[in-house]
Amino acid sequence: MKLTVLGTGDTVGTPKIGCDCEVCKAALARGLERLRSTYLIEVEGHHILIDTSPDLRKQLLLAGSPKIDAVLWTHAHYDHIAGYNEFYRIQKYPPGYAAKGVMDDVAKYFHFVDFKKYPQTPYVPFELFGIKFTFVEVNHPGMYTCGVIIEYNGRKIGITSDTNDVLSDRTVAAFENCDIMFIDALMNPTIHIGKHMNYAEAIAFADRVKPKEFHLVHMSHNIPLDWKYVCHDGFSVEI
Known part of the structure; x- marks a missing residue:
């Protein structure tokens, strides 16, 4: 199984439109754009996405245009x-899996799309193509969210x-002892936003749940490209 991070950026991406900060200029100069959040999983000829960002067309082209299952x-x-609507006239809309509350929200957003919906119960595993997935509730105030x-x-x-770092014991336990983790880290340590972890909080969370390896994602232009643990678009792992 191979997992590729197709986007490591926050909601506006890096470089940010209209910004001439050093991080945005370096991202352009070095070809290290941070697209919005999407992961691609490949296993035995099947392809699964986690999230479908507004940059999905570009992300899938860069990934070789896989058919998504x-x-x-x-x-x-x-x-x-x-980005889910990028499948229009490309392939049949792939079936969607999400916690029930999330699926309800997605279905309202894409009320004009007819697609198969498979709502899931948080903390209850389900299997796709030999991979076990489990949604776990996190804390992203204003929007029901699962890791x-x-x-x-x-x-x-x-x-x-x-998510921020105020998580239930059940969720913390679910994240403990991962081989690899991808952790939300929106801002540098001088900026605190209640809906997300910042760089320092993300590292502290990693120390709390003790993965063997971790990478920071969902980063704004406030986090430099070369800081320790910073993930880049296109990074992949195989297990």
């Missing part, structure tokens, strides 16, 4: 779902999605 959604904010646990071949990957 299923989509998982973590929550219904624009930057995590809007994702991925298990395959005895190994475990955790994706926090958008």
